[in-house]
Amino acid sequence: MRNKTAGGKRMTPSHYTLFELNRLVRQSIELSMRGEFWVEAELSEARENNGHCYMSLVQKDEAGNTPLAKASAKCWRSSWLPLRQKFEKITGMRVSPGMKVLLKVYPQFHEAFGFSWIVVDIDPTYTLGDMARRRMEIIKRLEEEGVLELNKQLPLPMFMQRIAVVSSPTAAGYGDFRDQLQANPYGYQFSITLFPATMQGEDVEQSIVGVLNEIYQREADFDCVVIIRGGGASSDLSGFDSLALAENVANFPLPVIAGIGHERDETVVDIVAHTSVKTPTAAAALLIDNLRSVDQLLSDMRQRIYSSVRLSMQAELQRLSHFSQVIPTLFSLVSTRQLSRIGTLSQRLLSAAQQQVAESKGRTQLMAERIPAAAGRRLSDERHRLEMLSQSVRALDPQLILDRGYSITQLNGKAVRNSSELAPGDELHTRFAEGEVKSVVE
Known part of the structure; x- marks a missing residue:
């Protein structure tokens, strides 16, 4: 603390050095905060160095998760080693960030290093309870x-x-x-x-x-x-x-x-x-x-399927055995009925064939009797028809026309019926009843 003088008189203090002020703070803390305190907080940092543990404590607003308070804490090697062993034995966990802890501390303010809480104890049951609460x-x-x-x-x-x-x-x-x-x-x-x-x-x-x-x-x-x-x-x-x-x-x-x-x-x-x-x-x-x-289930299912198939096969074999005994009897009965039916049908077929043959013989004999008379009549009719055709052919003979004084003029082997068919220079051939002549058209 520095004092000013005026005319040989000392004045009231006007300022402190930092060391003086820090020492005053330390003395105030030591006087007003005697003893140790249990404090609950969340660890935002926890690290070990040379056997000491350095922690950062934080308290957050439950609604907004906003930090309401922060502080540094230290646990010296002499205290930390047994505290850590106790904590890990009870909780099964190491002290780590994010953990809620209940620490026993006392305040310490050093003129050169500032304020921190010195940890002398830790309650593992509190941390267990907080973790259980968070888990719930x-x-x-x-x-x-x-x-x-x-x-x-x-x-x-x-x-x-x-x-x-x-x-x-x-x-x-x-x-x-x-x-x-x-x-x-x-x-x-x-x-x-x-x-x-x-x-x-x-x-x-x-x-x-x-x-x-x-x-x-x-x-x-x-x-x-x-x-x-x-x-x-x-x-x-x-x-x-x-x-x-x-x-x-x-x-x-x-x-x-x-x-x-x-x-x-x-x-x-x-x-x-x-x-x-x-x-x-x-x-x-x-x-x-x-x-x-699953393998056992599939094996059981395979066994069940096998047993079911075996029972079904045995039932079918019994059924086939029954059929093998019944079928010959049924076949014999059916065979006898069919043979009888075939015999009846054979008799009917034979009778029908004999009747058809007899009817065919009668029709053949009748036709044999009718054919000669029909053939004679047909020959007579054809002879008469031939005679009529012969007379018609003779009537159309060109020689008869020539014998009556007519002639036939031909051009290129075809009869000329109209003079307009002729042209000068055409060579005509004229045939008479006796003889023929050739002429040229002028």
């Missing part, structure tokens, strides 16, 4: 949307062999899952397509939702989706308690099998998935058992 809020929201049981209502395909796997490609759980399917004792064939995704940390939700969108574009290529994590710390499961991820799984058009890999922890994804198993190998066993059940 997500589940309630899904129930209100009517999608909590939606994926469970999808029927599992009978032949569930085309598997879309969501996992980290380096995860041991994925390798165990793949090996168990490929080496199944029944020789079943599975088609496994890996869709790599981040399975721990802050990017779990975004990564898996993106992968599910890829699988959705190829929905027809797969029978189901298997989400595999396997191993790792329980704290990494917080990414699977996500509303957006749960909504995607619940609304997915293919059955989703979750094999996230923790015996005692159940995430929201486990709850909304069609089927949840504890480990990736359990997911593989589920697929193998499903196909085994």
Whole structure:
């Protein structure tokens, strides 16, 4: 603090140095805020350095999620190591951003480094309760949307062999899952397509939702989706308690099998998935058992069909045996009836043929008697007709005309009937009853 003088007299302070002011703040805090306080807050940052833990605390507006207060906090190595072990043992998780915590702190203000809360204790049960509350809020929201049981209502395909796997490609759980399917004792064939995704940390939700969108574009290529994590710390499961991820799984058009890999922890994804198993190998066993059940069902159906066909064949054989005994008797009876009928028809046919032959003989004999008289009459008529024709031919003989004093003039062998047919120079031939002459037209 600096004082001014005037005429040898000291004046009231006019300003402080920063150090002086900060020391005054520190003294005020130490005097007015003695003791330790339990404070609830959300971790926006939590990092370790040289055994110390440095945290950023935030309180958000529940309605708008807007930060209402922020502060820095530190936990020194001597306190942090036992507190971390206690917290992880009880919760099964590491302290990480986004977590709600209840911390026991005291204020510390340093002239050079400013203000921070020093953490001396942490209540794991508060964090567990907050995570359970958040999980229940997500589940309630899904129930209100009517999608909590939606994926469970999808029927599992009978032949569930085309598997879309969501996992980290380096995860041991994925390798165990793949090996168990490929080496199944029944020789079943599975088609496994890996869709790599981040399975721990802050990017779990975004990564898996993106992968599910890829699988959705190829929905027809797969029978189901298997989400595999396997191993790792329980704290990494917080990414699977996500509303957006749960909504995607619940609304997915293919059955989703979750094999996230923790015996005692159940995430929201486990709850909304069609089927949840504890480990990736359990997911593989589920697929193998499903196909085994289908195989057994088909085997039972084959046996039933075989038994049904065998019974039907036995019934038909009995029926054929009965027919084989009845048919000869029926054939003998039918044969006797047909032979009798044939004999009757033969007699009728013979009688009809004999009658037809007798009638034909009578007609032939009658015709034989009539033919000579008819032939004589026909010859007489034809002779008379020939005589009449001879007289007509003789009457038309040109010689008779010539004998009566006529002549016939011809031009080129044709009789001339009109002088207009002639032209000068034409040579005519004239025939008389006795002799003929030639002449030329002038």
